Amino acid sequence: MRESTIMKIHYGTALAAVALVAVHILMRLTQGFAESLEYDSVLANYKFIPYAAMLELILILLAVHGFNGLRVILLELKQGRTYEKAVSYGCLAAMVALIAYGSRTIIMTNMGMT
Amino acid sequence: MTQDEHKEGIKGMVNPSRYGIERFAYWLMRLTGLGLLAYFIGHIYETSNILRGQVGWNEFLELTQTTEGHAILAIVIAMCVFHTVNGVRVMLGHGGIGVGKPARPDYPYEPASQNYRHKIGIYSAIVLAAIAMMYGLAVMFGE
Numbered sequence: 001m002r003e004s005t006i007m008k009i010h011y012g013t014a015l016a017a018v019a020l021v022a023v024h025i026l027m028r029l030t031q032g033f034a035e036s037l038e039y040d041s042v043l044a045n046y047k048f049i050p051y052a053a054m055l056e057l058i059l060i061l062l063a064v065h066g067f068n069g070l071r072v073i074l075l076e077l078k079q080g081r082t083y084e085k086a087v088s089y090g091c092l093a094a095m096v097a098l099i100a101y102g103s104r105t106i107i108m109t110n111m112g113m114t
Numbered sequence: 115m116t117q118d119e120h121k122e123g124i125k126g127m128v129n130p131s132r133y134g135i136e137r138f139a140y141w142l143m144r145l146t147g148l149g150l151l152a153y154f155i156g157h158i159y160e161t162s163n164i165l166r167g168q169v170g171w172n173e174f175l176e177l178t179q180t181t182e183g184h185a186i187l188a189i190v191i192a193m194c195v196f197h198t199v200n201g202v203r204v205m206l207g208h209g210g211i212g213v214g215k216p217a218r219p220d221y222p223y224e225p226a227s228q229n230y231r232h233k234i235g236i237y238s239a240i241v242l243a244a245i246a247m248m249y250g251l252a253v254m255f256g257e
């Protein structure tokens with residue numbers, strides 16, 4: 001993929017994540033910070049499908065943005081064909097692993113498998 | 115061996131008095147990005163404790179809902195706000211907004227893009243990050 005396309009994705013994921021993370025944080029504040037972290041409250045959040053879908057979207061957006069950012073930082077430090085491939089595929093693998101792990105939490109909790 | 119400006123390493127690189135606030139913002143953008151990625155990974159692991167049931171969740175909350183945990187969260191809030199505001203500034207700059215008109219480079223070769231608008235953007239990001247951190251501390255410790 002061209003770097004210009006990757007940067008557009010990087011900026012797009014950033015803007016979308018800012019909006020959704022703002023909603024996620026506001027949910028903590030509207031309830032009261034400590035109350036919103038109680039087990040029943042968190043479980044209710046996960047079971048509410050629109051909120052669970054938003055969490056999944058935040059997970060994907062931040063994982064893509066975060067690991068692409070890490071890739072850019074690592075590529076600024078050092079260059080070379082093998083190194084660049086290792087960094088790009090390594091970041092991609094880490095991104096997929098994190099999305100899979102986070103999705104597992106969202107899906108299992110939403111389905112009541114706690 | 116003589117000590118010149120190239121031998122100060124990271125300390126020299128992050129010194130905002132030498133290369134300007136833009137260089138400091140560049141460095142801070144990367145530092146906050148790495149910090150936020152580390153927090154994000156930790157947060158994904160932290161929230162997975164919900165699968166351990168109420169006892170597991172409460173055990174983990176006892177670890178994170180402490181004075182140290184709140185202090186770390188306040189730093190995360192500051193990093194998040196700085197990264198967001200400075201990120202918007204960088205995006206606008208990449209889009210050609212606020213970087214001035216193209217002109218012939220003349221002595222003393224001051225780059226038009228490093229102007230007061232972007233400097234204000236960087237300082238605003240730092241100030242907003244500090245305000246958000248204070249607000250976060252008030253919410254977390256005010257209860």
